[in-house]
Amino acid sequence: xxxxxxxxxxxxDGYLVDRARDGYLxxxxxxxxRHSAMAHRVALRLCGNHHDAQDIAQDALIAAWENxxxxxxxxxxxxxxxxxxxxxxxxKITRGRAADPADLLDPVADPGTGPAAQxxxxxxxxxxxxxxAALPLPQRAVVVLHHFEGLSYAEVAEVTRSSVPAVRxxxxxxxxxLGKKLEEWR
Amino acid sequence: xxGPVNEPPADGQAAAHLLDAVTLPxxxxxxxLLEQAADGRAADRDxxxxxxxxxxxxxxxxxxxxxxxAETAATAVPAPPGLxxxxxxxxxxxxxxxxxxxxxxxxxxxRIAARIVAALARDSARMVPGVRVALGRSTYSxxxxxxxxxxxxxxxxHAAVGVLGRTAVVDLAVxxxxxxxxxxxxxxxxQHVIATLRDHIGLKTVAVNVIVDDVLTDEDQ
Numbered sequence: 001x002x003x004x005x006x007x008x009x010x011x012x013d014g015y016l017v018d019r020a021r022d023g024y025l026x027x028x029x030x031x032x033x034r035h036s037a038m039a040h041r042v043a044l045r046l047c048g049n050h051h052d053a054q055d056i057a058q059d060a061l062i063a064a065w066e067n068x069x070x071x072x073x074x075x076x077x078x079x080x081x082x083x084x085x086x087x088x089x090x091x092k093i094t095r096g097r098a099a100d101p102a103d104l105l106d107p108v109a110d111p112g113t114g115p116a117a118q119x120x121x122x123x124x125x126x127x128x129x130x131x132x133a134a135l136p137l138p139q140r141a142v143v144v145l146h147h148f149e150g151l152s153y154a155e156v157a158e159v160t161r162s163s164v165p166a167v168r169x170x171x172x173x174x175x176x177x178l179g180k181k182l183e184e185w186r
Numbered sequence: 187x188x189g190p191v192n193e194p195p196a197d198g199q200a201a202a203h204l205l206d207a208v209t210l211p212x213x214x215x216x217x218x219l220l221e222q223a224a225d226g227r228a229a230d231r232d233x234x235x236x237x238x239x240x241x242x243x244x245x246x247x248x249x250x251x252x253x254x255x256a257e258t259a260a261t262a263v264p265a266p267p268g269l270x271x272x273x274x275x276x277x278x279x280x281x282x283x284x285x286x287x288x289x290x291x292x293x294x295x296x297r298i299a300a301r302i303v304a305a306l307a308r309d310s311a312r313m314v315p316g317v318r319v320a321l322g323r324s325t326y327s328x329x330x331x332x333x334x335x336x337x338x339x340x341x342x343x344h345a346a347v348g349v350l351g352r353t354a355v356v357d358l359a360v361x362x363x364x365x366x367x368x369x370x371x372x373x374x375x376x377q378h379v380i381a382t383l384r385d386h387i388g389l390k391t392v393a394v395n396v397i398v399d400d401v402l403t404d405e406d407q
């Protein structure tokens with residue numbers, strides 16, 4: 001067996017979803033490893049604090065496991081997970097406490113930049129975070145999914161169970177509001 | 187939209203002022219220009235924009251305005267350490283995958299969780315050249331069936347899985363690399379996994395069911 005090469009590119013999510021449905025916990029663990037950062041990131045940007053974000057991400061990943069049999073595979077696993085995370089985050093926000101904008105992004109030390117540059121970046125990040133937190137929830141959701149996660153309008157519509165024109169409309173309003181907030185900060 | 191307007195904006199185009207307007211003096215609507223800048227497509231100018239100073243100034247202004255958003259979006263937000271472990275721990279409880287191997291020694295009893303057996307088998311299979319992914323599964327029903335068969339001759343009223351506490355049945359779903367001889371890879375997996383479980387856990391009897399359910403090329407990512 002020594003003659004065979006050992007390079008192993010990653011298998012697709014669809015394969016892992018199928019195996020997870022067959023009872024291979026390993027497969028679901030690989031999916032969690034791949035997508036937990038996304039789940040946490042989206043929750044954090046929507047709810048604004050790390051503690052709630054971790055709870056939301058954890059609940060969403062467990063809920064996805066529990067509902068895996070219902071996942072039809074019409075969309076990608078990540079789109080489906082975006083849907084679960086977004087819904088749970090919005091539910092938590094409407095029920096729970098207000099977000100603390102300063103907690104959205106933990107400053108991550110970047111050895112490639114000096115303290116002044118890092119401070120400027122943190123200030124900009126806080127301005128963005130504050131502006132984002134001030135948006136109405138539907139607008140915040142579409143901004144996070146499109147501008148922060150890079151989802152297309154069609155994907156955002158699928159995640160939010162909306163339509164492309166509705167997403168576009170929310171984004172138009174959100175950008176103007178965000179723009180005005182950022183202009184105040186400049 | 188009117189034709190290109192080549193005179194420069196009279197008093198500059200501060201973003202706040204622009205964001206209160208619906209259109210530019212040239213007739214171009216504000217929202218699509220803001221969308222273009224926010225989506226990072228400032229350089230993708232259409233025919234009108236290539237000759238219109240109003241559009242060019244507005245796009246430049248919006249691009250600068252949106253820069254902190256783009257920068258924040260590009261900032262890595264790592265998952266909290268332990269998130270995956272916390273999720274999987276709860277799922278294992280839900281899944282009730284809690285049977286153990288059982289080995290009685292003169293010093294006491296050694297129990298090793300089935301998921302450890304499955305994980306070792308999986309990692310062992312992944313070491314075999316040609317294997318692109320290996321997923322381990324060990325089920326209570328299978329080992330119970332094996333115990334049933336093996337203890338048929340000396341059935342005890344309280345015979346349980348523990349009777350065959352050093353026996354394991356492991357399912358392995360594997361995807362192999364395209365071009366490798368599948369049956370050879372599968373056989374290598376069986377031998378490698380059996381040896382690993384015997385050496386690392388002390389299991390006496392190991393059945394390894396290899397299910398090759400995908401053949402992947404380099405493009406399958």
